[in-house]
Amino acid sequence: MHRSTNRFAAAALAVGCGLGAAVGLSGPALAASCQLDFARPSTTVYRILLNCTGGTPTSISLYAEDFPFDQFLGNFLPGQLVDQGTLNEDDFPFNREDEIHGQVAVREANGTVVSVRTNTVNRNF
Ligand SMILES: [Ca+2]
Numbered sequence: 852m853h854r855s856t857n858r859f860a861a862a863a864l865a866v867g868c869g870l871g872a873a874v875g876l877s878g879p880a881l882a883a884s885c886q887l888d889f890a891r892p893s894t895t896v897y898r899i900l901l902n903c904t905g906g907t908p909t910s911i912s913l914y915a916e917d918f919p920f921d922q923f924l925g926n927f928l929p930g931q932l933v934d935q936g937t938l939n940e941d942d943f944p945f946n947r948e949d950e951i952h953g954q955v956a957v958r959e960a961n962g963t964v965v966s967v968r969t970n971t972v973n974r975n976f
């Protein structure tokens with residue numbers, strides 16, 4: 852009985868150390884960050900513009916901020932076109948300003964992929 856309890860404690864300790872090491876490696880000074888913006892090549896679509904430091908963006912999940920829950924809009928590639936209607940997330944009953952942010956998968960120089968939240972773009976899409 853004691854033996855299994857100790858084994859569990861050791862496993863928990865190992866997991867705890869692993870998390871600590873991961874946090875240490877991606878500390879504030881080295882953390883990747885991404886700036887989100889949209890270009891409008893035509894009236895019906897927008898192009899996703901991502902400017903990331905600390906790594907290369909590989910994909911982005913877009914979300915619309917809607918209290919109390921964020922609405923998932925879909926997974927996209929950097930530079931991909933998105934329909935205007937998708938980004939116009941507050942369109943009923945009033946067409947209000949829309950709030951879009953992204954969660955980006957960024958590949959760091961050492962090959963590690965981290966998840967980075969972008970700024971929020973407030974615009975009438
Ligand atoms: Ca909203």
Ligand SMILES: [Ca+2]
Nearest residue numbers: 941946947949
């Ligand atoms: Ca809107």
